[in-house]
Amino acid sequence: xxxxxxxxxxxxxxxxxxxxxIEAALSLDFLKTLAxxxxxxxxxxxxxxxxxxxxxxxxxxxxxxxxxxxxxxxTTSLTLKDIPxxxxxxxxxxxxxxxxxxxxxxxxxxxxxxxxxxxxxAMRFAVNxxxxxxxxxxxxxxxxxxxxxNSQGFIGITIHSGSRGxxxxxxxxxxxxSVGPIPLDSDLAQAYLVDMLWAQDFALKNxxxxxxxxxxxxxxxxxxxxKAMESMxxxxxxxxxxxxxxxxxxxxxxxxxxxxLGIIPANMRDGVWITRGLGNKEFLCSxxxxxxxxxxxxxxxxxxxxxxxxxxxxxxxxxxxxGKIDEAxxxxxxxxxxxxxQEEAGIIELVDHFRPxxxxxx
Numbered sequence: 205x206x207x208x209x210x211x212x213x214x215x216x217x218x219x220x221x222x223x224x225x226i227e228a229a230l231s232l233d234f235l236k237t238l239a240x241x242x243x244x245x246x247x248x249x250x251x252x253x254x255x256x257x258x259x260x261x262x263x264x265x266x267x268x269x270x271x272x273x274x275x276x277x278x279t280t281s282l283t284l285k286d287i288p289x290x291x292x293x294x295x296x297x298x299x300x301x302x303x304x305x306x307x308x309x310x311x312x313x314x315x316x317x318x319x320x321x322x323x324x325x326a327m328r329f330a331v332n333x334x335x336x337x338x339x340x341x342x343x344x345x346x347x348x349x350x351x352x353x354n355s356q357g358f359i360g361i362t363i364h365s366g367s368r369g370x371x372x373x374x375x376x377x378x379x380x381x382s383v384g385p386i387p388l389d390s391d392l393a394q395a396y397l398v399d400m401l402w403a404q405d406f407a408l409k410n411x412x413x414x415x416x417x418x419x420x421x422x423x424x425x426x427x428x429x430x431k432a433m434e435s436m437x438x439x440x441x442x443x444x445x446x447x448x449x450x451x452x453x454x455x456x457x458x459x460x461x462x463x464x465l466g467i468i469p470a471n472m473r474d475g476v477w478i479t480r481g482l483g484n485k486e487f488l489c490s491x492x493x494x495x496x497x498x499x500x501x502x503x504x505x506x507x508x509x510x511x512x513x514x515x516x517x518x519x520x521x522x523x524x525x526x527g528k529i530d531e532a533x534x535x536x537x538x539x540x541x542x543x544x545x546q547e548e549a550g551i552i553e554l555v556d557h558f559r560p561x562x563x564x565x566x
Contacts, residue, residue, distance in 0.1 A: 206230050210239040210487055212545045221246030226254070229266075232385065234259040236450055239487040241457050242545040243496025243537060249384070252456030252497075255490040259450045261385035262393045264400075266453040267444050269375035271400050272407030273347075273366025274440030274458070275467040275493075276415055277478065278432050279556070280422070282359045287422045290521035290562050293351070297564055298523060300417040301349065302341040304566030311336035316405060318370070321398035327377060331370045335406060338368040340413030344566030346494075346531060349418055352475050352558030360558040361418045362467060362476045366442065367407040374399050388451060397446070404443055411438065437465045437478065441493035452488060460484070460491035460552055468552075470495045470539035472531060472563050473516045477543060478556040484549065491552050495539040501530035508532050521562045528565060 205215070209230060215223070222244050229238050229250060237257040244253035249265030256266050287293060302308055315335050320328040342349060347365045354360060367374075378396045386393045415436060419429045439459060445452045458466050462483030468491065469476045483489055499507070513532040514525060522528075529535075546552045 208235060208237050210237065212240060212487065212549050212551070213242045213244070218244055219246060222251035225249065225251045229254070229256055232258070234261050234385070237488060239490055241490065241492040242542045243456070243492040243494055245497045247455055248379070250453065250455045253492060254455050255457045255488045256453045257450045257488060258385060258453065260388050262388055262396060262444050262451050263385040263453055264375060264378040264382050264396055265384065266455050267375065267400065267442050268455055269372045269379070270366040270442055271371035271375050272404035272440045273364075273371070273442045274407060274411065274438065275362060275364045275469065276411045276436050276438040277360060277362045277467050277476065278415060278419070278436050279354070279358055279360045280419075280432060282422060283357045284353060284359070284561070287351075287359060293421055294521060294523055294562060294564065296421040297349065297418060300421060301414050301564070303523070303564060304342075304344040306566075307337040307341055308339075312339055315339050315409065316402065319398055319402055321395035322377065322381075322392075323395075324377065327373065331373055334369040334373070338370065339406070339410055340417065341368060341410070342414065342564065342566050343368055347566060348472070349414060349564040350469075350476065350560050351418075351562040352560045354556050354558050359422070360476070361415065362469065362558065363411050363414050363418065364469060365407070365411055365414065366440075367403040368410065370406055371403040374403050388446070397444070400444060404440060407440060408438060412436075437467060439466050454490060456493045457490045458493050459489060461489045465555065466491055466552065468492055468494060468539075468543065471533040471536045472522065472560065472565070473520065473533040474539055475560045476558045477539075477554055478558075479552040480555050481552055482550050484551045487549060487551055491546055492542055495536040495542050497535060498537045499535055501535075504530040504532060504535040508534055520560050523564050531565060
């Protein structure tokens with residue numbers, strides 16, 4: 205086996221589509237290391253759960269179209285008795301946070317303007333227009349806002365979302381322009397890095413805006429919200445980073461530097477784990493971003509049972525199950541195995557777990 209490849213699970217456990225993408229990445233002469241997390245499944249150019257260190261090249265396809273997508277988490281001092289009835293809480297959140305394809309009715313000017321480093325004239329207007337109505341909105345698919353409770357009875361809030369339509373346009377543009385990795389010293393690569401960093405920042409501000417609204421929904425005033433936000437854990441799992449050893453790309457993988465707190469969600473039924481990174485350099489100081497899909501969305505829609513999905517979600521308040529069977533717990537891998545593989549490899553240690561009580565999905 206290629207000694208540049210670092211696996212957290214046996215190769216035979218990796219689906220064929222993801223394995224083909226791994227082999228394609230290994231064919232690149234300038235690939236230095238490819239670390240594969242246990243939630244691996246097929247993605248764009250690089251599989252989800254892949255971390256690639258390249259020498260002198262940046263690879264837009266190894267970041268994908270949801271640039272800066274990530275998660276944030278706040279643990280509050282409140283318990284179940286301190287928050288509104290869950291149906292009322294869900295209604296409050298839905299009024300504050302657009303989900304799915306919905307956007308804010310009134311545009312905002314409170315966002316950093318897109319630099320448009322590529323100078324492609326149509327991009328500036330299109331990205332800024334989307335940003336003005338999508339800031340602090342959730343999106344759909346596997347993105348969520350979730351209230352959970354830990355073993356001590358404290359309420360935690362976790363949000364998973366990204367750069368929305370802005371990152372999609374930016375990522376798609378550069379993936380079409382590059383068709384693979386591009387030399388770091390090229391004008392296109394330098395423009396990509398500028399626009400990618402803007403999308404990462406927008407994604408963070410998007411999550412921060414939603415977190416403030418989620419805190420507001422449980423009764424936090426401005427001062428309480430500010431203090432809670434100071435303890436917020438944030439990580440993004442779609443990015444490229446120029447470092448001393450090369451250009452590090454994470455696609456559906458989170459930073460796990462020594463002592464760094466992270467977030468690994470399982471699915472809508474099993475909740476969220478808070479982790480601490482152990483700085484494992486063999487695996488490029490990275491961890492999984494979730495449990496990983498066990499089946500594609502199409503497979504889930506064809507094969508999963510709606511009654512089983514409803515039974516799995518019993519006791520958890522969700523805004524709606526309609527049209528969400530592709531996000532059912534059975535569509536995902538067993539989180540216990542995913543976490544155990546990373547503990548055994550010395551990538552992370554587990555800090556806390558939040559059992560879901562309310563889930564908002566688009």
